[in-house]
Amino acid sequence: MRRWKRNRKVALEFYECRESPPRQRNLCDYAPFMKRHLPFVTAGVVALTALAGPLLCQTMRPSRVTIPGDQAASAKRPAESVHIRGNSNATVTLEEFGDFECPSCKNLATFLDQMVKEYHPRVRLIFRNFPLPMHQHARDAALAAEAAGLQGRYWEMHDMLYREQPVWSSSNDVRTLFISYAETLGLDLHQFKSDMESDKVRGHIEFDQARAKSLGVETAPSLFVGKREMDANDRNPEGVRRLVDEAVKAKSSASEKK
Incomplete structure (x- = not known):
C-alpha cells in the first residue's frame, strides 16, 4: 500500500x-x-x-473526436508504406501516428502492442510516421525504421527504436547507433545506409505526413479506431478498450445482418 x-x-x-x-x-x-x-x-x-489524462507529446491544442469518412479515405495507400501489426484481415483497424523520440508515443506503442495480442485476430495496428519538428532525431529514426522495412524488419526496428529511445535521443551520432541496431537485426548494412538516404524511404514518410494532414492530425501520438479519433478522455487503457469493444461489436452486428 x-x-x-x-x-x-x-x-x-x-x-x-x-x-x-x-x-x-x-x-x-x-x-x-x-x-x-x-x-x-x-x-x-x-x-x-x-x-x-491524455498521453500527448504536443503543444496544448484542442483534440478532435471524429473524422468524416470521405476525409479519412482521401489519401491512397501504396502497399509498401503500410506497416501492419496483427491480423491483416482484422475487422477493426487501429491507426497510430507516432514520433519515435516522443516518450508518450513510446508508452502508447507498448500498450497498443499488448492490445493487438489481446484482441487477436479481430484487431490490427497500422503505424504512421509523424516526426515532430521539436525533436532533433525523430525524422532520422523514422528513416531508419523505413529502411529496415525494405528488408522486412520494420517492426523489429520500430520496437528497438522505442526500447532504446533514452540512449539515441540524447546522442550526438544517431546514425552510428541506428546502423548498430541494423547490424543487431542482421540487416545488410550497405543497403540499410543507402536506403536511409533514398527517395523511396523519404517518400514513405512524406506519404504518412500527407495522410496525417488529410485526417487533421496535428499531435503525436494520435490514434484512430476505424475512422474515429481518440478523445482526450479516452486516451487510456479503459477508454481504448471500450472503443475497440464498441467497434468489434458494431462490425459483428453488421456482419450478422448480411
Missing part, C-alpha cells in the same frame, strides 16, 4: 507539471524527470492512466 501511494504521487506530479508557467510546455519537456523516476512513473502511469 505504501508503494502504491508513492507511485500515485510521482505519476500525478509528472502530469501536473505539464501546465506549469511561465511558458507553455509539452510532455516531452519532462523526459529527464521521467528517466530519474522511471520505475515509479511506469507503475504509476499503468495504474492511474485513467486519472492522468
